[in-house]
Amino acid sequence: xxxxxxxxxxxxxxxxxxxxxxxxxxxxxxxxxxxxxxxxxxxxxxxxxxxxxxxxxxxxxxxxxxxxxxxxxxxxxxxxxxxxxxxxxxxxxxxxxxxxxxxxxxxxxxxxxx
Amino acid sequence: xxxxxxxxxxxxxxxxxxxxxxxxxxxxxxxxxxxxxxxxxxxxxxxxxxxxxxxxxxxxxxxxxxxxxxxxxxxxxxxxxxxxxxxxxxxxxxxxxxxxxxxxxxxxx
Numbered sequence: 001x002x003x004x005x006x007x008x009x010x011x012x013x014x015x016x017x018x019x020x021x022x023x024x025x026x027x028x029x030x031x032x033x034x035x036x037x038x039x040x041x042x043x044x045x046x047x048x049x050x051x052x053x054x055x056x057x058x059x060x061x062x063x064x065x066x067x068x069x070x071x072x073x074x075x076x077x078x079x080x081x082x083x084x085x086x087x088x089x090x091x092x093x094x095x096x097x098x099x100x101x102x103x104x105x106x107x108x109x110x111x112x113x114x
Numbered sequence: 115x116x117x118x119x120x121x122x123x124x125x126x127x128x129x130x131x132x133x134x135x136x137x138x139x140x141x142x143x144x145x146x147x148x149x150x151x152x153x154x155x156x157x158x159x160x161x162x163x164x165x166x167x168x169x170x171x172x173x174x175x176x177x178x179x180x181x182x183x184x185x186x187x188x189x190x191x192x193x194x195x196x197x198x199x200x201x202x203x204x205x206x207x208x209x210x211x212x213x214x215x216x217x218x219x220x221x222x223x
Contacts, residue, residue, distance in 0.1 A: 031209050040123065042200060042215035043158075050209045058210070072129040090158065096209070103150075103202075103211060 003027065005046045006091050006106035013078075013085070013113050021109045023091035032074035033092040033103065036060060043090065049074055051094070078111060087114045116141045116205045120214035127191050128222050135186040137175075137201030146204040147177055147184040149201045150213070153197045161186075161199070171195070191221045 004025045013019045025032065031050050035043040035058075045058030049068040065084025068074055074093075078085045088110050092103040117140040127133050139145060149161040162170045164177040164184060175186045184201060201214040 035213070040215065042120075043213040045210065045212065048209060048211075056210075059212075091156075094209075095135065102148075102160045102163070103158075107157055 004091060004093055004104055004106040006089075006109050009107065009109060011109060011111050013111065015113055016080045018077055018079050019085075019111065021078070021089055021091075021111070022107060023074045023076065024072055025074075025093045025104075026072060027093055027095070027104060028071070029093035029104070030071070030096040031094050032068070033094075034058075034064075034066065034074070034076045035090045035092065037088045037090055037108070046076065046089075052066055087111060116145070116203050116210065116212045118200055118201050118203050118212050118214035120217050122198075122217045123215070124218050124220070126220045126222060129188050129193055130162050133195070133219065133221075135199050135201075135203050135219065137184045137186065137214060138183050139184065139203050141182075141205055142207060147175070148202040148204070148211075149173070149175055149184075150200045150202055151197050154199070158200070163165040183214060190222075191219075192220045193223060195219060196221045 003103040007022045033048040044060050046064050047066040049055035052071050055068050089106050091106040094103045104113045119138045147164040152158045152162045173188045198216050198218050200216045204211045
């Protein structure tokens, strides 16, 4: 079953703790993305990676970190420096090259900071 | 910088009425424009892209470079069209995909 898998679906965290969200894809896509979805804010880009061992900051990278050690995996760490971490996080991937603009999304992870 | 503006947060129409979801963009180069849709309890998915110039589920969208717009249109709305719609822009080779804030479309019976 091909696609993107995010885990966990729901996560609770105490203030001051770091938490890592998992994103795995078996679509053989080079590019992967992390977005944050808040009501009334749409999707805002946190980080993206065009290829293994490379990634770029998106529009709201502060308080987040990522790694891209494997093509299939793009984990996102929400650090204690992120001021408003409670949100719905979406991971996506896409192929590269002409005519491959479609993003494929995971089901999302909802993080709640208590 | 690339930016996408969807001026309407909410749009409500009756079944059978025409619907137009507005999208304006800002980008200095040649953009790729997309419409994504999120139905209730489903994943966000691609609806259509300007390059293919296709009609999906009766929806069409034309890129107007003069007005920097990519409005989504359907002549006769159906109840199953009720969803959140996002306009998105890709700035060519930089792989960065920017989304608008979305428009929640409700089609009433």
